[in-house]
Amino acid sequence: MKRLVLENKNSIVSQIQGYLERNSEAKFIHRLQVILLFAESEDKSCDSLGALFGNSPRSISNWLKRVNQTGDIESLRSKPSSGRPSRLTKKQKDEIKMVLQELPEKSNIEGKRWNGSNLSFYISRHYGISLKVRACQRLFHELIANT
Numbered sequence: 853m854k855r856l857v858l859e860n861k862n863s864i865v866s867q868i869q870g871y872l873e874r875n876s877e878a879k880f881i882h883r884l885q886v887i888l889l890f891a892e893s894e895d896k897s898c899d900s901l902g903a904l905f906g907n908s909p910r911s912i913s914n915w916l917k918r919v920n921q922t923g924d925i926e927s928l929r930s931k932p933s934s935g936r937p938s939r940l941t942k943k944q945k946d947e948i949k950m951v952l953q954e955l956p957e958k959s960n961i962e963g964k965r966w967n968g969s970n971l972s973f974y975i976s977r978h979y980g981i982s983l984k985v986r987a988c989q990r991l992f993h994e995l996i997a998n999t
Contacts, residue, residue, distance in 0.1 A: 869906050876930050883915050883928040890916065939981050940991075948975070949995045968992070 858864060872882050886905055890896055890912070898909040898916070918927045940948070951974070956963045961970045968985035971992070975983050983991070 865906070880929050884925060886912055887915060887919060887925070887928070939983065940975070940979070944979055945991075945995065948991070952992075952995065966992070 872878050882905070886901055886907070890898075890901060898912040901907070901912050902909040915928055919925060921927075938945075948971075951959055952966055952971075956966055956970050956974075959974060961974050963970045968988040971988040972983050972985050975981055975988065
């Protein structure tokens with residue numbers, strides 16, 4: 853039987869790798885498949901599997917070590933990351949929340965009501981921290997949602 857050919861191979865491979873990177877469950881299943889192939893094929897190494905699946909050999913080695921240490925495949929799941937730490941402390945946020953209850957004029961800020969631009973100016977002047985307008989808009993949402 854003649855071997856099938858995958859048309860647009862690079863595009864398809866790129867789409868699959870992108871999907872695996874974005875979807876945590878798919879990422880977990882991918883890791884399981886790599887470990888399974890390693891376990892079932894004596895001739896497969898971290899290098900050869902890395903080349904085959906587009907992963908670094910170090911990643912595959914780390915997955916194997918993690919499974920060996922824990923004895924549990926659940927250790928291959930991605931842990932949620934906390935993200936970048938806030939540049940404002942809890943105390944500063946509480947203070948800002950109180951300031952936002954008043955008109956901007958009371959804090960010597962121009963404007964009839966608070967917006968991202970004048971909040972950015974206030975934070976810069978009072979705390980020496982430079983936040984972009986969009987970050988201040990998110991801060992509004994955070995402080996209002998926690999009331």
